[in-house]
Structures are given as C-alpha cells and as structure tokens.
Amino acid sequence: MNKQGKAAMVISARIHIVQRFLSIFLLVAGLFHVHRSRVLLKAQPSSASKISSIEGYTGSKPYMEKPPLRKMKNDVTNKNPPSISFGERKRARIQSQGGIRSKHEAHDRAWIDSMSSEIGCPDVDSDGIHSDDPKGYTNIPTIESWNALYRAYHATVDPNSELMSATEYQNSWKVPIEVKFRLPEGRGVYAKEFIPKGTLVWSSTTRNTATFLSHHDRREFIKYLMKDPETRHLACDVRKWVDYMHSSDGSYFICETFDEAVLLNNVRDESDGTINLEPQSISLSTDHPDYDEDDCYGNDHFYTIRDIQAGEQLRIEY
Numbered sequence: 001m002n003k004q005g006k007a008a009m010v011i012s013a014r015i016h017i018v019q020r021f022l023s024i025f026l027l028v029a030g031l032f033h034v035h036r037s038r039v040l041l042k043a044q045p046s047s048a049s050k051i052s053s054i055e056g057y058t059g060s061k062p063y064m065e066k067p068p069l070r071k072m073k074n075d076v077t078n079k080n081p082p083s084i085s086f087g088e089r090k091r092a093r094i095q096s097q098g099g100i101r102s103k104h105e106a107h108d109r110a111w112i113d114s115m116s117s118e119i120g121c122p123d124v125d126s127d128g129i130h131s132d133d134p135k136g137y138t139n140i141p142t143i144e145s146w147n148a149l150y151r152a153y154h155a156t157v158d159p160n161s162e163l164m165s166a167t168e169y170q171n172s173w174k175v176p177i178e179v180k181f182r183l184p185e186g187r188g189v190y191a192k193e194f195i196p197k198g199t200l201v202w203s204s205t206t207r208n209t210a211t212f213l214s215h216h217d218r219r220e221f222i223k224y225l226m227k228d229p230e231t232r233h234l235a236c237d238v239r240k241w242v243d244y245m246h247s248s249d250g251s252y253f254i255c256e257t258f259d260e261a262v263l264l265n266n267v268r269d270e271s272d273g274t275i276n277l278e279p280q281s282i283s284l285s286t287d288h289p290d291y292d293e294d295d296c297y298g299n300d301h302f303y304t305i306r307d308i309q310a311g312e313q314l315r316i317e318y
C-alpha cells in the first residue's frame, strides 16, 4: 500500500470512530429524555385530563384556571330546577336566611357577559347593569315584548304566575304614554297628554313585576328568551334592566318590571329638566290579596310632583 492509500485508511477509520461516538451519544440523550418525560407526567396530569375533569366543561373554549365556586350553606344559586312551588321556595328561602348573595354575583356576571357576547348585545357598563352608552338599545319594546317576557318567566321560574293579557299590562299605566328613543339617554317614557300635578300615573302590582330568587332562575329565564330568534334581543334588555332588591332578611333577590316603567330615565344635568315623578309605597296589610313580602315593587305607585306637558319626558330619581 502506498502512502496515499494508508492516509485514506486512517481518515476513514477516524470518521467511523466519530460516527459511533455520535450514535452512542444520541442514544443516551434519547433515553434520558424519555425518562424525564415519564417523571414529569407522573408529577402533573396532562392538560387534556385537566380540562376533561372540569365539571360541565364542554371543550369548546379554552379553559382558564379559576378557583372553584364553593357551595354555600343555604345556597340557592346552585340549586337544580326545583320541584316545589315558587311560594314554598320563597318561604324556605326566608326561613333559611339565604337568597342571592354578592358572592355569587361575580359568577353570574361572567355568565351574563359570555351570553351577551354570544348573542352580540350592545355594550353595558363594567358594572354589567346599567349602560351609559344606550345607543345600541334602540328597539322599542311592544306589548308583544312584555308578553314574551311574561311567558318566559311563567315557563322557567313560576308556572303559577298569572299570564297577563296586553290590556292588563297597560292597566299599570293610568295615563297615556309612549316610548321614544332620544339621545343621550336612549329609550324613555313620554306623556301623550297634559298630566296635572298629583296624578297617579303608574302602579306596580305583583303581576307586572317578576321576582327572581336566584341567579339560576334568572339564567334559565334568559336562556329561554335566547332560544327564540324573535325574543333573543330581549335577553340583552333584561340584562340592562336588572334591579337588585334588598330583602328584610338581609338577602338579595332580582326584580324585573315587565312594562314601560323599566324605561323611565333619571335626571343627570340641567338639560334634562327636573324630576317629575315620585314613588310612594303604600304598605299593604298582610292579609291584602296583593301583599307579598318578597315581591318586587309589590306596592309602588308613581305620582306626578308637578304639572307635566304633553310630549314631556317622565323622569324619576334613582
């Protein structure tokens, strides 16, 4: 073998050694990686198993880590649809000193927010209750809208509630009114005729208001509205009109009025004029047929506190 042949042999032998060294190194590195992954898998469940273990999670949206909601004693929010009557539930709630608690409001608001983005509700304030930008809420509710709300309430919350006819709704108003949309406050209630000072213009009854004893009830009500394309937009409205009442037992319940009284605006500055309505609560005796400790606005009556001209907007302090 000549000199060149020897050199070529030495080079090829060296290449062979380097190749073997590399393959041993890769094998060791691979084995180490497999071992490490196994150790990690034992220490922590995979993200897939984490997601599937979240109760009620359907996998359609990215899961975000949140502390689990603790069930409270006397918690009415997490109850399944009840088989007992609405009246019985009211009595049970009062006895248990339960009711809607602020603790559940954050959870409820998160649900309401995701519902509103799903159906594309116009924005509301960060408090999720009242909007300072009413421009999106241009639809003028009709008798059929109020009827639809009552039907939804009857179907989901209180099957014993009386379904009202269009005429009965209008009877809560004692004077002719109309609803118009005008900026900056959006929809509002306007007098169609001159109304003298001291006139009773609107009376609440236990039949033109809805009482929700739990967030769960209200969500079922909203879901019902969302099912029908004709009433879907009302789900956005009820979100905006919600009112929390403080009960004598220290708990909260939610009220919604199913007529134009929910569209009464306030006075914010001089350009709005002045308040012209004032509520007066008349205490009913406990044996009065309309008496109900837990009904929202069960006995409120709005009176004019000055003369109101035809076309003027009705305004109330809140």
Ligand SMILES: C[S@@+](CC[C@H](N)C(=O)[O-])C[C@H]1O[C@@H](n2cnc3c(N)ncnc32)[C@H](O)[C@@H]1O
Binding pocket: 129, 130, 131, 132, 133, 134, 137, 184, 185, 186, 187, 188, 240, 241, 262, 263, 264, 265, 266, 267, 268, 269, 272
């Ligand atoms: C009970 S709602 C009244 C109905 C409301 N305008 C609507 O279109 O649904 C209360 C909301 O009306 C608006 N509002 C009431 N009084 C107002 C005023 N004087 N100026 C501007 N906005 C007002 C605010 O957005 C408030 O959160």
